[in-house]
Structure formats: structure tokens, C-alpha cells
Amino acid sequence: MAAQPIPAKIAASDGASTIVISVDAMGGDRGPAAVIAGCARFAQKTPEVGFILHGPETMLKPLVARRRALHGRCEIRHTEDVVTMDAKPSHVMRNGKGTSMWSAIEAVRNHEAEVCISCGNTGALMAVSMIRLRKLEGVNRPAIACLWPSRNPRGFNVMLDVGADIRADGNDLLTYAMMGASYARNGMGLTRPRIGLLNVGTEEHKGRAELKAANELIAAAAPAGEFDYVGFVEGGDIPSNRVDVIVTDGFTGNIALKTGEGTATLIREFLKAAFNATPLSRLAAMMALTSLRRLHKRIDPRRVNGGVFLGLNGTVVKSHGSADATGTAAAIKLAFDLAQSKFSARLAARVASATLARQDTAVDEPGTGEDK
Amino acid sequence: MAAQPIPAKIAASDGASTIVISVDAMGGDRGPAAVIAGCARFAQKTPEVGFILHGPETMLKPLVARRRALHGRCEIRHTEDVVTMDAKPSHVMRNGKGTSMWSAIEAVRNHEAEVCISCGNTGALMAVSMIRLRKLEGVNRPAIACLWPSRNPRGFNVMLDVGADIRADGNDLLTYAMMGASYARNGMGLTRPRIGLLNVGTEEHKGRAELKAANELIAAAAPAGEFDYVGFVEGGDIPSNRVDVIVTDGFTGNIALKTGEGTATLIREFLKAAFNATPLSRLAAMMALTSLRRLHKRIDPRRVNGGVFLGLNGTVVKSHGSADATGTAAAIKLAFDLAQSKFSARLAARVASATLARQDTAVDEPGTGEDK
Numbered sequence: 001m002a003a004q005p006i007p008a009k010i011a012a013s014d015g016a017s018t019i020v021i022s023v024d025a026m027g028g029d030r031g032p033a034a035v036i037a038g039c040a041r042f043a044q045k046t047p048e049v050g051f052i053l054h055g056p057e058t059m060l061k062p063l064v065a066r067r068r069a070l071h072g073r074c075e076i077r078h079t080e081d082v083v084t085m086d087a088k089p090s091h092v093m094r095n096g097k098g099t100s101m102w103s104a105i106e107a108v109r110n111h112e113a114e115v116c117i118s119c120g121n122t123g124a125l126m127a128v129s130m131i132r133l134r135k136l137e138g139v140n141r142p143a144i145a146c147l148w149p150s151r152n153p154r155g156f157n158v159m160l161d162v163g164a165d166i167r168a169d170g171n172d173l174l175t176y177a178m179m180g181a182s183y184a185r186n187g188m189g190l191t192r193p194r195i196g197l198l199n200v201g202t203e204e205h206k207g208r209a210e211l212k213a214a215n216e217l218i219a220a221a222a223p224a225g226e227f228d229y230v231g232f233v234e235g236g237d238i239p240s241n242r243v244d245v246i247v248t249d250g251f252t253g254n255i256a257l258k259t260g261e262g263t264a265t266l267i268r269e270f271l272k273a274a275f276n277a278t279p280l281s282r283l284a285a286m287m288a289l290t291s292l293r294r295l296h297k298r299i300d301p302r303r304v305n306g307g308v309f310l311g312l313n314g315t316v317v318k319s320h321g322s323a324d325a326t327g328t329a330a331a332i333k334l335a336f337d338l339a340q341s342k343f344s345a346r347l348a349a350r351v352a353s354a355t356l357a358r359q360d361t362a363v364d365e366p367g368t369g370e371d372k
Numbered sequence: 373m374a375a376q377p378i379p380a381k382i383a384a385s386d387g388a389s390t391i392v393i394s395v396d397a398m399g400g401d402r403g404p405a406a407v408i409a410g411c412a413r414f415a416q417k418t419p420e421v422g423f424i425l426h427g428p429e430t431m432l433k434p435l436v437a438r439r440r441a442l443h444g445r446c447e448i449r450h451t452e453d454v455v456t457m458d459a460k461p462s463h464v465m466r467n468g469k470g471t472s473m474w475s476a477i478e479a480v481r482n483h484e485a486e487v488c489i490s491c492g493n494t495g496a497l498m499a500v501s502m503i504r505l506r507k508l509e510g511v512n513r514p515a516i517a518c519l520w521p522s523r524n525p526r527g528f529n530v531m532l533d534v535g536a537d538i539r540a541d542g543n544d545l546l547t548y549a550m551m552g553a554s555y556a557r558n559g560m561g562l563t564r565p566r567i568g569l570l571n572v573g574t575e576e577h578k579g580r581a582e583l584k585a586a587n588e589l590i591a592a593a594a595p596a597g598e599f600d601y602v603g604f605v606e607g608g609d610i611p612s613n614r615v616d617v618i619v620t621d622g623f624t625g626n627i628a629l630k631t632g633e634g635t636a637t638l639i640r641e642f643l644k645a646a647f648n649a650t651p652l653s654r655l656a657a658m659m660a661l662t663s664l665r666r667l668h669k670r671i672d673p674r675r676v677n678g679g680v681f682l683g684l685n686g687t688v689v690k691s692h693g694s695a696d697a698t699g700t701a702a703a704i705k706l707a708f709d710l711a712q713s714k715f716s717a718r719l720a721a722r723v724a725s726a727t728l729a730r731q732d733t734a735v736d737e738p739g740t741g742e743d744k
Contacts, residue, residue: 150638151641163572166579167580198627200535200538200622200623200626200627207538208538208539208623234627235626235627235629235631235633236630236634237634238631238634239635240634248627250572251572251579251624252623252627254607255606255620255627255628256607256631257607258606258607258608259607259608259610259628259631259632259635260607260632260635261607262607262608262609262610262612262632263611263631263632263635263636263639264635265608266521266523266611266671267635267636267639267667267671270667270670270671271667273666274666274667274670275660277663277666281660281662281666283659284659284660284661284663285660285663287656287660288647288656288657288659288660289656290650290652290653290656291646291647291653291656291657292646294646294649294653295639295643295646298646299638299639299642
């Protein structure tokens with residue numbers, strides 16, 4: 001059935017040499033062509049990557065055949081159905097077995113691939129990930145972490161949760177802090193990430209009850225968790241260099257993320273209109289083209305494409321629904337970096353050690369893939 | 373005591389001819405000089421305005437003397453103390469009687485001025501406003517409404533609450549919708565404002581319990597409230613032309629506001645850096661100067677300066693702590709427009725009629741300054 005079979009199982013067991021990524025080729029706004037172009041772009045630069053592509057074979061086969069970089073490095077796994085953007089998560093949970101999304105997650109569950117990528121319906125992807133991969137021991141609510149353009153030398157910060165769950169109590173927020181620190185360490189190479197808790201003010205007496213609880217829990221967990229806790233941060237600090245990881249509940253995080261994106265889009269439109277206003281300003285825009293591209297590159301949402309689902313037995317990367325080849329390649333790079341650092345195992349060990357610490361059991365098991 | 377006494381009480385009772393604004397001249401980051409420069413700038417264009425300025429007379433007198441536009445139109449009301457930016461609201465409530473902020477609010481309480489303006493500590497200003505002006509009958513939680521640059525023909529939308537209270541239940545959100553509609557009608561001249569409720573998705577089943585309750589309450593109140601209810605909106609819709617007024621709780625609204633401001637500041641910095649990168653790009657920036665100014669004007673936070681406290685017996689405008697003369701003048705213009713439209717009385721009538729409607733009493737009293 002596979003067009004370009006690769007020995008996926010061998011590659012996975014062989015670990016070090018090939019990292020296999022499971023790709024849901026369907027469900028994005030631009031169709032499978034953009035997804036496969038992104039795979040090809042990343043494969044060209046990275047010989048150690050292999051793919052399992054999920055979707056209708058008749059559609060995927062010719063698209064793969066056209067990309068030389070993918071020859072011999074792709075297995076196509078045929079599925080008939082696709083999860084649509086407006087599908088209800090509960091419906092997909094009951095009836096989604098034949099979809100490319102389900103199949104893509106299944107490959108991670110079966111240890112055929114290290115990471116799963118999809119640009120489909122976020123709610124459905126989280127729902128299927130939850131029931132097939134299951135929550136990590138010690139995690140009550142999984143979270144979605146996103147990257148945010150920032151003043152940091154790396155160019156972005158991490159924020160979580162941005163929409164997995166609309167609720168989070170003090171303990172959930174502590175888990176987010178632990179998971180965010182682990183993600184920053186393994187996905188971004190920060191040995192000692194700075195964690196901040198999003199609130200409406202930086203004074204200790206401010207905010208809701210769960211935030212005051214989380215403030216104390218996270219501060220207490222910082223030494224063992226090997227991160228620095230900077231305390232409360234405000235909305236204006238999200239893109240700042242005060243902090244690397246911003247912790248919040250999924251309701252607030254989702255509003256902040258979409259507000260930030262909406263503001264950036266508005267300014268981009270206003271900038272365009274300003275440069276289109278007169279013949280002279282259009283001339284100025286041509287002169288300024290290089291500068292404007294330089295700006296665009298720093299706030300290009302495609303560069304920071306890829307929300308990561310944290311707190312499951314396996315890593316799932318959610319690519320943007322409207323991602324093009326560049327955006328998909330960025331999401332694959334993130335997935336690859338996380339797989340290469342054995343992020344899933346390290347995160348699991350880190351959460352487990354935190355759970356143990358909370359039970360006041362001073363057990364420390366080095367060598368089980370701890371997160372450093 | 374007054375340097376340039378004006379017959380404030382006569383002006384207030386005479387209403388139509390002079391509108392008196394009570395100005396806390398202290399507490400801003402730039403000191404009273406910026407505040408008084410802003411008053412002078414607005415007074416120059418608006419002969420119908422008069423001011424009561426609150427602060428240390430020895431500081432204010434020479435500043436006023438220097439501004440010809442203010443001669444004969446300003447009363448200085450001497451106070452010794454100033455509320456500092458880091459003062460705790462509870463402390464100011466107990467010990468703030470001798471401050472310029474307290475005195476400025478007192479002038480509204482005593483009907484000497486229509487509106488109070490301050491660029492001081494927001495928390496203290498709300499606390500003092502609450503205890504001196506008291507909540508309007510029918511309002512459980514007052515709110516702060518801000519203006520947001522948008523794609524709307526007017527150039528901005530209204531959002532509330534952006535930080536008066538971190539909690540809001542379904543009924544509070546309904547009150548915010550009523551107050552926001554009234555503000556849009558009287559402050560912005562919109563006869564039939566479009567109201568949206570901020571959530572993490574636009575589907576009816578999404579979001580927290582209080583949002584589902586508010587969704588039904590606001591929809592039911594729309595016909596009598598003479599606004600259009602567009603349902604749930606997302607963070608990306610805040611600057612959109614789908615909606616004129618965005619309703620949310622003060623926690624979420626504050627995070628969204630500061631996230632939006634932070635994003636705009638980041639992009640401004642990146643834009644500057646992009647144009648400073650090379651000699652050629654600096655030349656391009658000079659060419660593009662008019663266009664960049666055009667952009668800057670549309671997203672200039674000074675243009676939309678002025679959060680309004682809604683739900684009190686009297687209107688209080690909070691100007692930005694770092695407002696310069698332009699920013700202060702914008703806040704005064706907002707205060708003046710609201711006073712001229714008899715906003716306080718109309719808002720009170722509107723809230724009262726909504727309270728009556730909720731009690732299923734079909735009483736309608738035209739002529740009591742209803743809000744249209």
C-alpha cells in the first residue's frame with residue numbers, strides 16, 4: 001500500500017539514525033500539497049528525518065512522487081476520511097477512526113513515530129490525542145504551548161496553556177510551569193528557563209485565588225524544577241525579555257494569543273495602507289522593502305508555527321490551519337528538535353519526579369531520562 | 373485661594389453654556405506641567421470648557437499663569453497631598469482626604485463639575501470613586517471601559533471591563549453590555565451599537581458557565597436596550613469591524629488590553645530596528661517618514677487615551693499615567709463629549725430601566741433623560 005515504504009519500525013527502534021514523524025497530511029486550509037511541500041523542504045536539509053504520511057493514497061502518492069527529497073523516506077498510510085475544520089470534537093472521538101488525524105496519532109501510540117503533526121481542527125486533535133495517547137501520570141489537564149515573538153535573544157517566548165482547557169487550578173498551573181520549563185529546556189535549549197505567571201498586576205496580593213495558590217506552589221517548586229520563577233507578569237510582559245515561559249489558564253491564554261495575533265494583523269494592514277496612500281509613499285515603500293521584509297521576518301507567524309500538546313504519552317504538534325510550506329517546515333523542525341532531545345520521556349520523568357516530590361517522597365531516579 | 377476664579381457653581385447650574393471638568397493635576401508620570409498643558413490645548417479650541425484644578429497651589433499657580441488659554445477659566449483648589457503610583461487603594465481610601473485625587477472626585481460628588489479626570493493610580497482612583505460617588509442603583513460591579521484602535525470607520529472600538537474588578541457573573545456582564553452600549557451611544561454617537569461577548573470561540577457551547585448565562589441574558593436584553601448583539605467574539609475580533617463594544621470580565625479584559633499594547637510596542641520597536649539596520653534603510657526611512665507617521669497616528673495610544681469608569685453616580689475618566697499634553701487633551705475631549713451628552717444621567721436611566729425590566733415591571737419614563 002505504501003508508495004515509498006521506509007522501514008519505519010526499524011528506524012524507530014534504531015532511534016539515533018532516523019527520526020520518524022507522523023504527519024496528518026489532510027485538514028489544513030491549503031490541502032495536502034502545502035503539507036507535503038513543507039515535509040520536502042525540511043527533508044532536503046535534514047537527512048535523519050523520515051515520515052509516515054496519513055491521508056487518501058490517490059491524493060498523496062502523486063504529490064510525494066513530485067518531491068525528490070521525499071523519495072525512499074516516506075510511508076503513505078491510506079485513510080478514507082478527513083476531519084473537517086468545523087467537526088465537533090465529541091463527534092470525531094466517536095466516529096473518527098477512519099480519519100487521517102486518528103491514524104497519525106495512532107502511529108505515535110504504536111511507537112512507530114516519535115511525534116505527530118497535524119494542521120487540522122485543534123479541538124478534535126486534542127480530543128483524539130487525549131483518548132488515544134492518554135494523559136501522563138500526574139497530569140490533570142494537558143496544555144497547549146505556543147511560541148510568541150519576543151525581545152529575547154532567541155526571538156520568542158513560550159506561553160501555555162493557550163486553549164487545551166478553559167479551567168486550571170493552582171496545581172494545574174504548577175504542572176504547566178513544570179512542563180513549560182521542560183519544553184523550553186528541550187525545545188529551545190535553555191538550561192534554566194525563567195517562568196512567569198500571568199496576572200493583572202505584579203503585586204503578590206493581586207488576582208484570583210487560584211493564582212495566589214499557584215504563585216506559592218511554583219515558587220516552592222523552582223529549585224527542584226531547575227527553573228527561575230520571576231513571579232507574576234502582566235500582558236505587556238508576554239513578549240518581554242523578563243521571562244522565557246508564561247504560565248496561564250487556557251481561557252486567558254487563548255484570548256491573549258488571539259488578541260496579540262489580531263493586533264499584529266491590524267498593524268500590518270495599517271502599515272500597508274500607510275504605504276499605499278500616495279504615489280510618493282508607494283515609492284518610499286519600494287525603497288524600504290528590505291527594511292519591511294526584515295520587520296516581517298521578526299513577526300512572521302509562520303516562523304513560530306506549531307503549538308505543542310504537553311502532558312500526554314507522546315508529543316503532538318499542532319500546525320496552523322493556514323500554514324503554507326514554510327509554516328509546515330517550521331512545525332516539522334520543532335517536532336524534529338523535540339524528538340531528537342527525547343522530549344516525551346524527559347517531560348514524563350520530570351512530571352513524575354514533581355508528583356513524587358509533592359508526595360514528600362525523596363525518590364530521585366537518575367538514568368530514567370530526566371529532563372536536563 | 374483660587375488663582376483665576378471662575379463661577380464654577382453658576383457654570384454648573386447654567387449647564388448649557390459652560391461645562392466644568394474637575395482635573396486631578398497630580399499623580400501622572402510627567403507631573404502637573406503636562407496635565408495643565410493638555411488643559412490649555414483643549415481650552416484653546418473649546419470656549420465652553422472650564423476647569424477646577426486640584427493640587428498644591430504653589431505648583432499649579434505659575435503653570436496656569438503661563439497659559440493664556442486658561443486665564444479666567446480655571447479655579448485652583450489647593451491640596452497638600454498626592455496619591456503616589458504605588459499607593460495601596462485601601463490606604464488611600466482611609467487616608468486620602470487631603471489628596472488632589474480625592475478633592476477632584478469630591479467636586480463631581482458636589483455637582484460642581486460634570487466629570488473628573490485623573491492620570492493617577494488606577495486602583496486608588498477606582499476605590500475613592502466607589503466610596504465617594506457610590507455605585508449606581510442596579511450596578512453590582514462598576515467597570516472600566518477603554519478605547520481600542522480598530523478597523524471601524526471611527527478608528528476604535530470600546531472594551532469593558534478592563535480592570536475594575538477581576539470577577540464578573542452573568543448579570544454583571546449584562547450590566548457591562550448595557551453600560552457599554554450607552555457609552556458608545558453618548559461618547560461615540562453610535563445610535564445602535566453592536567455588542568459582542570469575548571470568549572475562546574464563537575460557538576454557543578463554548579466557554580465558562582457565566583459566559584453561557586451572559587450570552588442568553590444579553591441576547592434577551594438587546595431589543596429593549598436598542599443595541600445589536602453579535603454573540604461571542606474572539607480575541608482577534610477586538611480590533612474588528614464586526615463589533616463596536618466588547619464585553620468581558622476585568623481580569624480577561626486587562627490581560628487582553630496589556631497584551632495588545634505590548635504587541636503594538638514590540639512591533640514599533642522592531643519597525644524602528646528594521647529601519648535603523650543599514651545606511652540604506654535609514655535613507656529609506658526618511659523617504660517613508662510621512663507613511664510611517666500616518667501609521668503611527670492610527671495606532672497612537674495617545675489618541676485613544678482615557679479609560680472611563682462606568683456604573684457610578686458621576687463620570688470619572690482615567691488618563692494614562694504617562695500621558696503628555698496630547699494625551700491629556702484627548703482624555704479631556706472624551707470627558708467633555710460625555711458631559712455634553714449628559715452621559716451620567718442617561719446611563720443611570722438606562723441601567724434603572726434595565727433593572728425595572730428585569731423585575732418584569734413594564735414602567736417606562738420618557739423625559740427622565742433616557743439614553744437616546
